[in-house]
Amino acid sequence: MTRQIWDISPAIHPAAPVFPGDTPYSQEWCATIGPACPVNVSAIHMSPHVGAHADAPLHYDAQGAAIGAVDLNAFLGPCRVIHAIGCGPLIEWQHIEHAVDADLPARVLVRTYQNAPTVWDPGLAAYAPETVKKLADLGVQLIGIDTASIDPASSKSLDSHMVIRARGLRVLENLVLDAVAEGDYELIALPLKLSEADASPVRAVLRALR
Known part of the structure; x- marks a missing residue:
């Protein structure tokens, strides 16, 4: 039987929300199908932080690795989705400890929105640094969130980025977890092999374990 898949990536289009001052998505057609051309070819222009994306260490560390050099293991494998809907500005340990046990996978995604926003949210929820530290202590290698950043927008x-820098964690941001129940899944969210980029878009999906 085919295992169920949940697409947890938002659509990318010109109106997709971006961090203020960041480069939104735009597209132009370089060639179009017609008598003299057999194909459509487009060019796109965007920040790698538009939509679901993986930050590279280079994003928060001047000497950090670009996303194309980051090991892929953290972005593929068992994960746990935890709900902290309406938790407030920071995901504190008390908001997620109900779903933490001895079998916690190495990847944790936290849902904070009842419904993912379609415009920029300056009051987005973020991880409290102590929460990230505790997850790292439990062997978590990747944290994800359904907001634009694991830190407050004004920070x-x-x-929290400094914690993942120190502890070697990977991060996914801008996920859409509206239709995903709490529980364990397989995460597949591979970044592109961009040799000099500070982040990469991902097509993030969850797959049922059985």
Whole structure:
């Protein structure tokens, strides 16, 4: 039997929300099908942080690796989706501990929205740094969130990003978890092999374990 798949990636289009000042998605046609041309060919222009994406260490560390050099293992394998809907500005340990046990997978995705926004949300929920530290202590290798950042939108110190930098975690942001129940799944969210980029779009999906 085919295992069920949940697409947890938002659509990317010119109106897709981006961090203020970031480059939105745009597309132009370089060639179109006609008497002199057999194909359509487009060019796209966008920040790699549009839509579901994986941050590279280079995003928060001047000497960090570009996304094309990051090991892929963290982006593929068993994961747990945990609901912390309406948790407030920070995901504290108390918001997720109900779903943490001895069998916690190495990948954790947290849902904070009842319904994913279609416009920029300056009050997005983020991870409290202590929550990230506790997850790392339990062997978590990747954290994900359904907001645009694991840190508050106004943060300049990026405390949670500094934790994943120190502990070697990977991160997925801008996921859409509206239709996903709490529980365990297989995560597939591979970044592109962009040799110099600070992030990469991903087509993030969850697959039923059986």
